[in-house]
Amino acid sequence: MLQFVIVTGILAVVGSRVASLVVLEFCLRAVSGLVTAGPDSNKFLQQLLVQSQFSLGCALSCSLHFLHEGASQRWLCLLLAAALSWFLARQATRLLHHVTALYELHSSQRYCGICLCLLTHGRGLLPMLCRAMVITFSVAAVAAVSIINRHFLSATEALKFWTPLTICYTLLVVYMQEEQHRLPGSQAVLNTVVVRLGGLMVLMLTVGRWADVLHILMCFLGEASCLIPTMDLLDAASSQIG
Template identity: 55%
Template sequence: MLVLTGILALVGSRVAALVVLEFSLRAISTLLSLSKGAHSIHLLVLCQFSLGCGLSCGLSFLLEGAPHATCNLLLAAGLAGLLAVHARRLALHTCILYELHSQQRYCGVCMLLLTSGHGVPRLLRKALVVAFVVADLAAIALINRDFLSTAEAVRFWTPLTICYTLLIVYMQEEQQSGMGRQSAYQTVQVRMGGLFILLFAVGRWIDILHIFFSLLGELWCLLHAGVLLEVCRQQDFSQQHRPTSGSS
């Protein structure tokens, strides 16, 4: 949590806004291409750094010009850290004692997970939708405020649209071949490489440095989400081969 907060503090608002918009377009494309959102659980695993950038953009935009804005951002980071600590304690409690407590039925936490745990992914998806809608609006406003004329905005948004279109096409091909851990790392490298080329052409030198911080943050989040990615890959593999084994 401390490392991720430090990386997000080093990433500028411009690059953070681009990361948010790229993930939002990728998420919309993924949900539209998948039947009934069957593999949308991948989005919950891969959105960690993008969600951090979204919260940073949203808070920066909402607190812009407000007194003690830096203190407010530090307070938000502290509350996020407190939430992360409690979530980690809940995860450790569940991993170690869930089987015993759910059978003996005397632990309120385990009983709550047993009765309503299936609704947790749905709740997370709704929370992510709200967070990214606010972040997308803030990201567009943060990017457009740097342009003095419409011509400058067009010169930036045109290559950005082309770059994002190519990235989405690449993501669709990767999803068809499966989303394993190695594939996730390659996808991050391609995404950051595309943003690097884009900002090298139409951005600022400081934005290029922020791209490297974003790459570091993405890799840091993937390093801690490797087990979840492997579980998702195994579930997808079993679901794909279940009808075949049943028919044979």
């Protein structure tokens, strides 16, 4: 509950502009990683799913901002999204506790519908989650580009922003991929979070606004609150053989 409240509060504070930048950075990192993963693509997908928690929140935030902009009761949509997220989180937690305690017994005795469903269709969970992620971030990427471009009065201003942003993101993605090959899973993830958000902060200091810098500092807290409790999952995913 504490983690949910913290992440929800941070996403409510972070502006749609910085949330859009986080979404675009994640999309670039995901596409580049899949292209270069090769035979380790399954392991990369598992790591990406664990790392995507805060970026997914930013994706939902900027998508809702884009879809409901101008609505008189926008806060009700955000409240409904938060309530739905809380419900899904509670259901996932209950499923985790059930599987941890009783999966071995129920799957062998074959009298629990939940465990039998996981036994027969468990291999389809990862592809299903990947499809959901692709749809979510595809919509969010369109919304992110639209939200960012609204802040520019001319094509020249947009070009001055997008050119250093694209170069910075590309260099960061290359550096992060090298770090993940060199360091253990969880340590590499923490290092890359500091590098990519730090690089984004430096970029916003030159072409952004002071509010953007403050929101990026909030993103540090959001990423930490999502990644620190999942260090064991990151280590497990990185140690698997693709």
